[in-house]
Amino acid sequence: MNITSKRFKINAFKMVSLGKSPEGRDLWLVIASKERAFTPAALRATGKPIFLAQAGIHSGEIDGKDAGMMLLRDMTGRHKKRALLDGANLLFIPIFSVDAHERFSAFGRINQRGPLETGWRTTARNLNLNRDYAKLDAPEMRALIRALNAWNPDLYFDIHVTDGADYQYDITFGYNGKHGYSPAIAGWLDEFLRPAIYRDLQAMGHIPGPLIGGPADGRDFKSGLVEWTAPPRFSNGYGDARHLPTVLVENHSLKPYKQRVLGTYLLLESVMRALAKDGNKLREVIAADRNRRAPAVTLAYRFPQQPPLETIEFLGVEARTLSSRVTSSDFVQWMGKPVTMKIPLLKMSEPALTVRHPAAYWIPPAWSAVIERLALHGIQMETLTAPREVEVEMYRMTETKLANQPFEGRVGVTGTPVVERHKRSMLKNT
Numbered sequence: 001m002n003i004t005s006k007r008f009k010i011n012a013f014k015m016v017s018l019g020k021s022p023e024g025r026d027l028w029l030v031i032a033s034k035e036r037a038f039t040p041a042a043l044r045a046t047g048k049p050i051f052l053a054q055a056g057i058h059s060g061e062i063d064g065k066d067a068g069m070m071l072l073r074d075m076t077g078r079h080k081k082r083a084l085l086d087g088a089n090l091l092f093i094p095i096f097s098v099d100a101h102e103r104f105s106a107f108g109r110i111n112q113r114g115p116l117e118t119g120w121r122t123t124a125r126n127l128n129l130n131r132d133y134a135k136l137d138a139p140e141m142r143a144l145i146r147a148l149n150a151w152n153p154d155l156y157f158d159i160h161v162t163d164g165a166d167y168q169y170d171i172t173f174g175y176n177g178k179h180g181y182s183p184a185i186a187g188w189l190d191e192f193l194r195p196a197i198y199r200d201l202q203a204m205g206h207i208p209g210p211l212i213g214g215p216a217d218g219r220d221f222k223s224g225l226v227e228w229t230a231p232p233r234f235s236n237g238y239g240d241a242r243h244l245p246t247v248l249v250e251n252h253s254l255k256p257y258k259q260r261v262l263g264t265y266l267l268l269e270s271v272m273r274a275l276a277k278d279g280n281k282l283r284e285v286i287a288a289d290r291n292r293r294a295p296a297v298t299l300a301y302r303f304p305q306q307p308p309l310e311t312i313e314f315l316g317v318e319a320r321t322l323s324s325r326v327t328s329s330d331f332v333q334w335m336g337k338p339v340t341m342k343i344p345l346l347k348m349s350e351p352a353l354t355v356r357h358p359a360a361y362w363i364p365p366a367w368s369a370v371i372e373r374l375a376l377h378g379i380q381m382e383t384l385t386a387p388r389e390v391e392v393e394m395y396r397m398t399e400t401k402l403a404n405q406p407f408e409g410r411v412g413v414t415g416t417p418v419v420e421r422h423k424r425s426m427l428k429n430t
Contacts, residue, residue, distance in 0.1 A: 013030060013031065014031045014038040015028050016031065019143030021098045021139065022140075023098075023099045031043070032075060032091075033089045033090075034085040034086060040150045046089060049275040049276070050089045050151065051088055051091065051271055053157045054157065054158050056094065056095040056101055059118070059120055060108045060121055060161075061112075061251075063264050069094060072092065081269065087273070087275065087277070088272050096129060100124070101119040104118055104120070105117055105118075113253065125409075131234070131408045134231075134233045135233065135373075154279060154286065156246045157267075159264060162212070164212075165332075166317040167212065168315035169208065169210075169212070170208075170255040170263055171264070172252070173248060174247070175240070175245070176240040180240045182245070184286075185289050197271065201267065201270070204266055207315065210225075213225065213226030213348075225346065229301040242378070243286060249267065296356050298353065302351075304346075310344070311344055317337065362392055362424070362426055364426065364427065371429075383429045384427070384429055390423070392423075394421075400415035401414050
């Protein structure tokens with residue numbers, strides 16, 4: 001859909017559909033470009049950094065939609081923020097989980113202070129899109145990954161709202177650290193982008209903070225703050241593995257909706273200004289991580305086995321633990337009184353499982369769904385044009401056990417892997 005009426009002809013916007021949801025709704029992407037560069041090649045040819053902001057992956061957590069639409073409005077009709085497009089291009093997905101957005105009611109997020117009615121957390125097929133980046137089961141997610149491939153943004157923000165503990169921060173955000181797959185990118189986020197956003201939000205009365213992984217003991221922040229390392233099924237973990245700078249934003253659900261939306265507006269504006277100033281450096285660190293070849297790959301992380309050495313100042317809220325007469329279990333009651341604490345920071349940064357790089361993986365042509373999804377992720381592959389006999393190392397799972405219930409459309413399997421070597425005849429790919 002082109003915005004081409006006479007009234008808006010001077011505006012630098014265009015809407016394109018990334019694909020259809022299971023219920024037939026379009027997944028809209030708004031392109032904002034001063035040069036009206038409305039194709040991936042044209043947008044890249046402007047030379048400006050490209051910022052992709054995504055809202056509504058969980059459609060009950062919809063702050064980003066309203067904040068982004070307000071910013072687009074102020075770039076056009078009001079012209080107040082039009083200069084933001086002088087230094088950067090904006091790609092905006094107002095609602096990613098479109099079917100869930102239409103499944104709205106006043107009972108979707110009862111522990112969140114506005115809006116009155118919200119959408120659903122999962123898709124029409126009851127899949128959580130922010131658990132699907134790696135496996136690509138949802139058509140919405142496959143459409144998004146195609147868009148990432150085509151538009152190749154320099155920075156990607158995924159905007160959420162919390163549903164857990166209380167604290168003073170109203171806008172929190174985070175990403176995998178320098179121990180992850182993209183250390184150069186993490187360094188740029190640490191040293192340039194985070195301080196810039198903090199300054200801008202604090203200047204307008206907001207309290208930005210780190211992504212809150214929760215208390216170390218699950219109840220009391222005095223026990224320590226968990227700093228999580230996301231695996232690739234989440235947006236920030238996938239971006240880390242893909243070497244795409246990806247930031248997960250969590251607004252605080254107990255703060256008023258107006259405060260959260262205005263904070264998100266400032267966040268998006270701040271990122272646009274930061275990219276205009278330091279976008280070339282960001283592209284340099286992206287290239288450094290994409291050209292990096294680590295000797296081994298870490299598949300899972302854990303908390304360090306030794307006691308934490310780092311402490312931080314945490315802007316918390318006073319709490320107490322009470323016993324419920326209904327459930328006969330303990331629960332945390334947040335008292336609303338601000339309290340500043342010095343607490344341990346527990347970083348999930350120590351490798352728990354590391355493997356060497358294989359020479360290659362062989363995939364039989366019968367597993368076409370696997371091949372298609374690897375290709376969508378940008379994995380380079382060679383296709384056999386004739387049968388070939390190869391010696392392979394394979395795993396045979398013993399002592400297998402199925403999970404008691406499915407998770408995100410799949411049934412988990414645990415077991416003990418045993419390495420075997422075999423000669424296999426690999427068929428050509430027809």
